[in-house]
Amino acid sequence: MNVIVAGAGRLGTQIAQVLAAAHNEVTLIDADDDRVAALEGRVPVRIVAGDACEPSLLEHAGALSADLVIATTGDDEDNLVISLLSKRQFSVPRVAARINDADNAWLFDGRWGVDVAVPAATPLISLIEEATGATDTVALLRLSKAGVDVIETAITPGSRSAGRTLGDVELPEGTVVATIVRDGQPTVPDPSLRLRPGDEILLVSHTATEQEIHAAFQ
Template structure:
């Protein structure tokens, strides 16, 4: 998912960090050059400096191709302008805006291009849920925060795991297959299940790296 987060305050930065770590294509935009400079190299996202209330800045940051825009600045007026531009000028499918002052909450609706409004005190997981409209994404984020790596891998005809059962594979300690998706349908990961090309595996581990997991299945 291509995501643009406007506002590199606490909430915007945390949202960008978590969404970026979940393998989304994230850009974090803020008007404060010093704040942007301080964050460079610390987040798995692109960082851009500029005023998100300016259409040219939004376009340069990728609003014209974004699937989701999160307006998370500390000013309600700015968040409304960003939302309206995102929806009306750039036709972004989903726009989420932070409400800093509860008295302004009534403004944050479709008239201003807002699909979901979240109070400033909203927990990060709740913000992500509103942003993505996907409870499964939230579940994965909670696992990530708990120190559990969620790794996806697909079996190909050349994979060493093709034709072997799950019981035949020596996975690292603390690792297990949570689900096998075959022909678009989830299959119970029974130890006797024989893997085939095209199978998609969801693997959970609190210790193994992505490279170690792929070494087992690929």
């Protein structure tokens, strides 16, 4: 699945990392040059610098062949413009948009090209489930087009993996770490990263069960 994520803040970056780990082709767009520079080489997705509200930029990012566009910027007006362009100008089959201000929720519908409107407080996994249209949940989410599970686990003070490096954790076959959320920010899952209580780990697996993932970390 070809996916464009507009907005490389915490939410957009997490979505991009999870979808990329599930073997989707992901392009992440952001207008902040400093943010783009900080992400380049740290996340396994194509990153495009520029304003996603510009049709030429969306076309450069691959909107003509996109299966899904997710607008996750912190500005509702931008998310609506991105959605409208994606649907009307580029005929993207599925468009999802984040609602930042609940008072604007009534605008996020088909008139603006929005197929799925997601409130800002929606949990990450639920947002991805709604955005992708996946409905056959097995663990937290099964990405139906990718055929993999996305499973979340959290490190607690009692976890046997607390204090160990990520590379020291023996993962089940066919399992990779998509991202680690630490102090509210997505972190690149480097094998040398030492796990600590409070870390939230998102993993993608073709074969492992939630119980097997839990056993590896807890």
